Amino acid sequence: MKIKVFREPAKLQKWCRARKLAGAKIALVPTMGALHDGHMSLIRAAKRRGADEIVVSVFVNPVQFGPNEDYEKYPRDEKADLAKCAAEGATAVFFPTPANMYLDRHSVYVNEEDLSRGLCGGRRPGHFRGVCTVVAKLFNLAHPDFAVFGQKDYQQAQVIRRMVRDLNFDLKIVVAPIVREKSGLARSSRNAYLSDAERGKALAISKGLGELKPGSSLKALSRSLEKAGLVVDYVECVDAETLEPRKMPKKGCCVLVAAFCGKTRLIDNRVL
Amino acid sequence: MKIKVFREPAKLQKWCRARKLAGAKIALVPTMGALHDGHMSLIRAAKRRGADEIVVSVFVNPVQFGPNEDYEKYPRDEKADLAKCAAEGATAVFFPTPANMYLDRHSVYVNEEDLSRGLCGGRRPGHFRGVCTVVAKLFNLAHPDFAVFGQKDYQQAQVIRRMVRDLNFDLKIVVAPIVREKSGLARSSRNAYLSDAERGKALAISKGLGELKPGSSLKALSRSLEKAGLVVDYVECVDAETLEPRKMPKKGCCVLVAAFCGKTRLIDNRVL
Secondary structure (H helix, E strand, O other), X not given: OOOEEEOOHHHHHHHHXXXXXXXXXXXXXXXXXXXXXXXXXXXXXXXXXXXXXXXXXXXXXXXXXXXXXXXXXXXXXXXXXXXXXXXXXXXXXXXXXXXXHOOOOOOEEEEEOOOOOOHHHHHOOOHHHHHHHHHHHHXXXXXXXXXXXXXXXXXXXXXXXXXXXXXXXXXXXXXXXXOEOOOOOEOOHHHHHOOHHHHHHHHHHHHHHHHOOOOOOHHHHHHHHXXXXXXXEEXXXXXXXXXXXXXXXXXXXXXXXXXXXXXXXXXXXXXX | OOOEEEXXXXXXXXXXXXXXXXXXXXXEEEEOOOOOHHHHHHHHHHHHOOOOEEEXXXXXXXXXXXXXXXXXXXXXXXXXXXXXXXXXXXXXXXXXXXXXXXXXXXXXXXXXOOOOOOHHHHHOOOHHHHHHHHHHHHHHHHOOOEEEEEOOOHHHHHHHHHHHHXXXXXXXXXXXXXXXXXXXXXXXXXXXHOOHHHHHHHHHHHHHHHHOOOOOOHHHHHHHHHHOXXXXXXXXXXXXXXXOEOOOOOOOEEEEEEEEEOOEEEEEEEEO
């Protein structure tokens, strides 16, 4: 079967609605494109869970970027993304434009006001408002039985789970494990920004997280990142469910790191 | 067929999902209960549009009331509401509790930031945030093909339409005309608060709106309300679509009134 390509939200919705009413189990994989092995693992997770239709959305969502962030330079490669989705077994790809996702006088936003306050939400005001809004739209367009997110964006996955619970979306959230390069570096579309020297420095993040044990010092982790030449945005230990701060890594915690490697902001995390 | 009664959101959702997948056309009629002829007209509108299932939700939504408003004393009469729904031909009624609509740590809200700024939204901060949030939840629970709202809450209907557009809900909004008592008074559950003397005063609202013509003076309308013994909250003329202020009533405008009659806040409107 040739993969379907949708650009118009209304056309995607009509097709998904018909497939749903015909009894198909629909999986949604929301992405910002520049697809890599991490994204492919999300498509595979959807296949493993028996989806009849796997809809990959590719949309660099302007509303989740701050004014000084990398919206403009975020990598875009529609042709390559489409080929990868087809090769991995996705059945539909959705490439909307900002103008058809945000119509004239767009004025409705979804806000999560608890889990999104700290971590990346604290450093990127409006980020999760943009994420929740676009994901709510994609849910309504694609009628998924489940949607697959990557654990690399740990806070995002928790925020989306909360949105599904609190707005009663009739679907399940699946969170797939972080996919890493051989070096340990977490796969990210933003890795494309890194020079060879920067890639070397960036390894301190996965190495530091990998060496964590219950009771490890977060200060030591933070120092090791700075020593490698990174600028730490945050190193935090939180309850894996509530995202409330915890003093020290232990079972049931998640340790999250955000650090600048040159101009590139990288994130990674580990659940203990 | 006996009318179905649901109290658990998950059970309503499961049933609606099954009916939807079986091909039923579902109509949702969201209400706060204390049902009157206005609500019955919404059920009739759903029937006329060929709904196979008509789900009436009855929920006094705490999130849309301000701290000094009438949440506590808002009239509640589940038994009478159920009987009226059954008599009018609704097929299911949903009576949730605040605790099962807003779970522990509820933290996700839907905000409309344009149409909800003025009129009632300006006087009742957080009101439309509560309305949008609960209606989004009801949409996700009931899987309606369409939802019916009353024109009496004109701003609400416009805000909900915008929410449906901007969040891509896969359903239509139907707005049914205002139902009036013989006297002209717009039907409202809050009319139950009025003494006989207050009902007399309240008639000035429908009378004043009824006499409006293109070019009529809003100041004169406002003065006639005050003269009848009402305290005007607002008398405004807006574009019927965008809700932008217009100087003078003319075709394509809506004139909206909110006024206190004793302690009771009444609203009414007329599209020219």
